[in-house]
Amino acid sequence: MSYAFDPYSALPPVPGFTLRSADVADGEPLGVAQRSGLFGGPGEDRSPHLAWQGHPAETRSFAVTCYDPDAPTVSGFWHWAVHGIPASVHELPAGAGDLGGKKLPAGAKMLANDAGRRDFLGAAPPPGHGPHRYIFVVHALDVPALDITPEATPAWLGFQLFGHTLARATLTPVFATPA
Numbered sequence: 001m002s003y004a005f006d007p008y009s010a011l012p013p014v015p016g017f018t019l020r021s022a023d024v025a026d027g028e029p030l031g032v033a034q035r036s037g038l039f040g041g042p043g044e045d046r047s048p049h050l051a052w053q054g055h056p057a058e059t060r061s062f063a064v065t066c067y068d069p070d071a072p073t074v075s076g077f078w079h080w081a082v083h084g085i086p087a088s089v090h091e092l093p094a095g096a097g098d099l100g101g102k103k104l105p106a107g108a109k110m111l112a113n114d115a116g117r118r119d120f121l122g123a124a125p126p127p128g129h130g131p132h133r134y135i136f137v138v139h140a141l142d143v144p145a146l147d148i149t150p151e152a153t154p155a156w157l158g159f160q161l162f163g164h165t166l167a168r169a170t171l172t173p174v175f176a177t178p179a
Contacts, residue, residue: 124177
């Protein structure tokens with residue numbers, strides 16, 4: 001399947017750095033842990049382990065997002081959005097996006113995803129809709145904190161990231177629900 005749009009290609013280019021995971025990989029199907037159980041599937045809605053290195057030395061904080069540009073909406077679907085991760089943190093454990101964010105580092109703030117939940121929502125594309133991409137991004141930022149209210153949306157976070165991203169790292173696993 002060819003994908004219609006890479007949303008990050010529409011942004012000004014920034015340097016990259018390395019993002020790895022013990023749970024997800026570029027182009028590989030998501031496991032049950034990263035699929036959604038909210039819609040009756042066998043998923044666990046558990047955010048994957050993420051670890052990064054090689055970001056710019058002037059990084060003051062990080063944000064982490066997960067976005068599905070292939071969702072059957074005109075706006076895609078935000079599965080996860082976290083900001084305020086201290087620059088000294090270079091790894092999030094699996095399950096950091098659990099409801100309540102208890103595994104997030106001090107200072108990190110989780111926004112509600114597009115389902116209105118403050119947690120990681122796993123993959124649940126419509127049956128037979130083809131594989132969806134789940135773009136996990138770590139954004140290295142030039143500020144220690146973004147001025148974002150707890151009620152802000154992930155799209156508003158994205159707007160704020162636009163002016164503060166020094167570099168970004170991505171992993172893009174895929175998933176399709178059989179027809």
